[in-house]
Amino acid sequence: MRTICFYFQVHQPFRLKPYRFFDIGEDHDYYDTFSNKSIMRKVAEKCYLPMNSLLLELVEKYAGKFKVSFSISGTALDQFEAYAPEVLESFQKLVKTGHVELMNETYTHSLCGLKSKEEFIRLITKHQERIKELFDGYSPKVFRNTELIYSDEIGATVAQLGYKAILTEGAKHVLGWKSPNFVYLNAIEPKLKVLLKNFRLSDDIAFRFSNRSWADWPMTTEKFVTWINQIPQEEETLNLFMDYETFGEHQWAESGIFEFMRHLPDTVLNHSNFTFSTPSEVVENIPPVGKIHVPIPISWADEERDLTAWLGNDLQDEAFDRLYELEELVKSSEDPEIQRDWEYLQTSDHFYYMCTKFFADGDIHTYFSPYENPYEAFINYMNVLSDFILRLKSTAVKKPKTVKK
Known part of the structure; x- marks a missing residue:
């Protein structure tokens, strides 16, 4: 066959x-x-x-x-x-x-x-x-x-x-x-x-x-x-x-x-x-x-076929880490809009727009991005994330502390 x-x-x-x-x-x-x-x-x-x-x-x-x-x-x-x-x-x-x-x-x-x-x-x-x-x-x-x-x-x-x-x-x-x-x-x-x-x-x-x-x-x-x-x-x-x-x-x-x-x-x-x-x-x-055997993650992006389209610079790493620091707090929130925004903010495209690659692969990144440059993408995302954090902290259910005997 x-x-x-x-x-x-x-x-x-x-x-x-x-x-x-x-x-x-x-x-x-x-x-x-x-x-x-x-x-x-x-x-x-x-x-x-x-x-x-x-x-x-x-x-x-x-x-x-x-x-x-x-x-x-x-x-x-x-x-x-x-x-x-x-x-x-x-x-x-x-x-x-x-x-x-x-x-x-x-x-x-x-x-x-x-x-x-x-x-x-x-x-x-x-x-x-x-x-x-x-x-x-x-x-x-x-x-x-x-x-x-x-x-x-x-x-x-x-x-x-x-x-x-x-x-x-x-x-x-x-x-x-x-x-x-x-x-x-x-x-x-x-x-x-x-x-x-x-x-x-x-x-x-x-x-x-x-x-x-x-x-x-x-x-x-x-x-x-x-x-x-x-x-x-x-x-x-x-x-x-x-x-x-x-x-x-x-x-x-x-x-x-x-x-x-x-x-x-x-x-x-x-x-x-x-x-x-x-x-x-x-x-x-x-x-x-x-x-x-694939011990290190691969993807179908760019010449390298690695993760650098999304996690290849300090901007992307900072945004990515800040987002997932919120996971436990999000789980304690019962607000459906918080849950929706948490999921939509995880979409890989947000990090793709922050890519600073140039030459051939950079042309592809620019084609897909609605931003003038990667730094604008980062600032816009982090402003949104800052507001999301304020909302999250105000709606998250505070779990009672366990008192040790």
Whole structure:
């Protein structure tokens, strides 16, 4: 069996509005409703609605021979409900076909797996319940952590929660001479299988597709299938993982990205020995070749494939540490708005905006950031966090002190 596993990340953060020092203690509404709504509507029209329609057409046309998978963050689901309910309905139609798999993740696309195992489990459980609520009792069997962040320890926790597989990056510094086109096992809990992104072929679609200076532009389905046919026969799974916004948002419709996807299933099925599978089907049908050891966390971001997109400078580390210092106090609060804000403030994007990388990766960070520079992102976030701390301290339930006898 040789198969292609398509996975798409669907995520939108709740962006913070400009929040001044003088707003602290006065204004408890942190979110830029206008930007969040307008961006959601724009991406819905350019990506989510047309691409979901195309995928539904392809799934039905090929009678289940074409399959894809998604992880949809809780913050994206919340914004679908608020600003684009037709998008949510289109995802529900896809899942009902039985040929589209949903994966679980942390509810707010959080970095908590790096800081708090308890919070990590809580947000995973919350997202699982949300998926069940919105998708007719659907229960994900595969896990995708925020930005494909993975380590042996994170995988072990995910295995303990009953998931049978996890997705991550096929990072060169982890794989060495090995290929990402196999199924691997978690080094601590071997019952958890690990699927690795083939970053070269994934990025050909996600980043290079419309780049006219790329030596292989323009990319056609025939050219792409020629490349996958060159993969050694013993390598059984080609994992193509990317942001869903690749289609129509990062790569505009004018680039031909939709037509590329429209014709890809036919070219693959008729001119290669590859099929299409969901992650669950891959790990059910392809035996693992051995353990993959990842003692230090990796991600799918930037050239380094590490955590420096979110935790690579003093600004990010300060904001991250200050946020998670509040965990115990948040648990003692019974205020639902405190709980909501605590979760939304954990979203990884807030820390991504504070990244001070430059050159090629810096261009990518600038593209996604609503701020003029990383320092503005840090100041705005810390002003919001300062107000949140004041509210938290005023609402937290004070536990009685235990008197020692």
